[in-house]
Amino acid sequence: MEKRIGVLTSGGDAPGMNAAIRAVTRTAIYNDMQVVGICRGYEGLLEEDFVPLVVNSVGGILMSGGTRLRTARCEEFMREEGINAAVKILKRNDIQSLAVIGGDGSFRGANELAKRGVQVVGIPATIDNDMSGTDHTIGFDTACNTAVECIRKLRDTASSHDRMFIIEVMGRHAGFIALETGLACGAEYVVVPEIQFDLEIMKSRLERAKKRGKNHSLIIVAEGVMSASELAEKLKPDCPYEPRIVVLGHIQRGGAPTSFDTVLASTLGSAAVEAVVRGETGVMVGRINGKIVASPLETAWKQKHATDEKIFKLIDILSI
Numbered sequence: 001m002e003k004r005i006g007v008l009t010s011g012g013d014a015p016g017m018n019a020a021i022r023a024v025t026r027t028a029i030y031n032d033m034q035v036v037g038i039c040r041g042y043e044g045l046l047e048e049d050f051v052p053l054v055v056n057s058v059g060g061i062l063m064s065g066g067t068r069l070r071t072a073r074c075e076e077f078m079r080e081e082g083i084n085a086a087v088k089i090l091k092r093n094d095i096q097s098l099a100v101i102g103g104d105g106s107f108r109g110a111n112e113l114a115k116r117g118v119q120v121v122g123i124p125a126t127i128d129n130d131m132s133g134t135d136h137t138i139g140f141d142t143a144c145n146t147a148v149e150c151i152r153k154l155r156d157t158a159s160s161h162d163r164m165f166i167i168e169v170m171g172r173h174a175g176f177i178a179l180e181t182g183l184a185c186g187a188e189y190v191v192v193p194e195i196q197f198d199l200e201i202m203k204s205r206l207e208r209a210k211k212r213g214k215n216h217s218l219i220i221v222a223e224g225v226m227s228a229s230e231l232a233e234k235l236k237p238d239c240p241y242e243p244r245i246v247v248l249g250h251i252q253r254g255g256a257p258t259s260f261d262t263v264l265a266s267t268l269g270s271a272a273v274e275a276v277v278r279g280e281t282g283v284m285v286g287r288i289n290g291k292i293v294a295s296p297l298e299t300a301w302k303q304k305h306a307t308d309e310k311i312f313k314l315i316d317i318l319s320i
Contacts, residue, residue, distance in 0.1 A: 004034045005097040005276060006090065007053070009067040010041035010074075010106035014125045014139025015257035016265035017067040017101055022058040023269025024099045024123075029055060031277055036095055040070050041102070042077035042109055045086050050093065062262065065142075065255045071102075083112045090118055097276045099269075101125045103137070104301040107284060111297040114282035121272040122284035122297050125265070127253060130174035132303035133295035134286025138268065140176065141260040143252040147181040150248055151218065155185065158216035164206070164239065166232050168247040171222035174304075177252065178222040179311045188319045191221040191231065194307040203238050205319060267292065 007024045009017050025035045035053040038045050051057075061068050076082035090098065090113075097119040100110040103126035114120040124131045127143035147169050154165045169177050175192020182190035188209055189202045202219070209217055221231050228245040235243060257265065264287065271285040271292045283294040 002032060002034045003097065004036055004093075004095045005099060005273070006036045006038050006045075006050075006095040007069070007099040008038035008041050008045060008101065009069050009071045009125070010100060010102035010109070011071060012103065012126065013066050013071055013253055014127050014137070015065045015142035015253070015255055016138040016261035017125050018058075018061040018064050019257060019262045019265035020101050020123050020125060020138060020269035021053075021067070021069060022062055023266045024101075024273055025053045025058045026055060027270040027273040028276075031273060033273075036093070037069050040072040041074060041106070042082075042086065043072040043074040044070075045089060046074065046076060046082060048089055048093070062266075063256050065257065067101075077109050083109070083116065086113060087116045087118060097121070099123060099272045099276070101138075101269075103128070104131055107297045107300045111282060114297065119276060119279075119281040120297070121275045121280065122300070123265075123268050123272050124284055124286055124300065127177065128171060128174045129176040130305050131284075131300040132305050133284050133288075133293070133299040134268075135288050136260075136264060138261055138265045139253075139257070141264075142255060142258045143170070143177055144180045144184070145258055146252050146255055147177060147248055148184045150246075150251070151181060151185045151220075154246060155216070155218060158218065158244075163242045163244050164217040164219065165244050165246055166219045166221060166228040166235075168221050168223055168228035168245070170248070170252050172224040174224070175222040175307060176305075178220045179307070179315070182220040183311055183315050183318075185218060185220070186318070187218040187220045187315060189219050190312065190315055191219070191225050192307065192312070193222060193224045195309065195312055197225060199234055203235065206235075206239065208320070
C-alpha cells in the first residue's frame with residue numbers, strides 16, 4: 001500500500017505557503033506517495049476536513065499568496081486530549097506522515113504529535129523571521145518588500161508636506177521586518193523589541209535632520225513595542241515635524257510571494273518530503289548559508305533567531 005502523507009498550514013498565513021504545498025505534493029507523488037491536504041490547520045485535522053491532492057490540485061498556485069488549504073488557530077489542539085485525538089484520526093485515515101507549514105506555535109503542536117509516534121517534518125513559514133534553524137522563513141522577504149513599497153509611497157507625501165510619518169509594522173516579539181524596511185527606506189529611527197528604545201536619542205536625531213535641512217522624516221516601529229499612536233504622543237511636545245500615523249497591518253501578509261520566497265518555499269517543501277523518505281521525524285527543514293539542514297523542531301522556539309544589531313547601527317550611521 002502506498003504511504004500517505006498529510007500536509008497542513010497553521011498559524012498566520014505567509015506568502016509562499018502555496019509554493020510549499022505544491023512542492024510537498026508533487027515531490028511526494030514523485031516518490032509514489034498519496035497526499036492528503038488538511039484544511040484549516042489543526043482545527044481541520046480534528047474535524048477530518050481532508051481533501052486528496054494530486055498533481056493538478058496544486059497547479060496554478062505557485063505564485064499566489066495566502067494558503068489554499070486555509071489556516072486557523074485551534075485552542076483544542078493546545079490540550080492533551082486534542083493532540084491524542086489527532087493521533088487517532090491520523091491513524092484511522094492511514095496518514096503515516098505529516099508536513100506542517102507554519103511558525104513556532106505550529107511546530108510546538110507538531111512536536112507533540114512526533115512524541116506520540118507520528119512522523120512529522122516542519123517547514124518554517126512566518127513573516128516574522130523569528131525562528132532558528134533557518135536563515136530566512138517563508139514569507140519574510142515578501143512582507144519586507146510589501147512594507148518597503150508602501151513606505152516609499154509615504155515618503156513622497158512626507159516630503160511634499162514637510163511631515164514625519166510614524167509607520168507601524170508587524171512584529172509582536174521580533175523586529176526583523178522593522179529593521180529591514182527601516183534600512184531599505186532610509187528611516188531616521190527604528191523601534192524594535194530586541195533593542196532598548198531611547199526617546200531622547202530619537203528626538204535628537206529628528207532635530208539633527210531638521211537642522212541640516214531635511215523637510216521630512218520616517219520612523220518605523222514594530223507593533224510589539226508600542227503602537228504608532230503611542231509613539232506619536234511621546235514625541236509631540238518636542239517634535240520638529242508634524243507627525244502622521246500609518247499602520248500597515250495585515251497588508252504585510254498578503255500578495256504574491258517574491259521570487260526569493262517562492263524558491264525558498266519550493267526548496268524546503270521538497271526537502272521536507274525527502275526527510276520523510278529518509279525516515280526522519282520531529283525535525284524542521286531550513287536553509288543556512290545556502291545549504292538545506294534539518295534541526296529538531298524545538299530549535300524553532302528554544303533558540304530564537306538573533307537580531308542583527310549591525311543593521312540597527314547601520315541605520316544610525318546612515319541617518320546622520
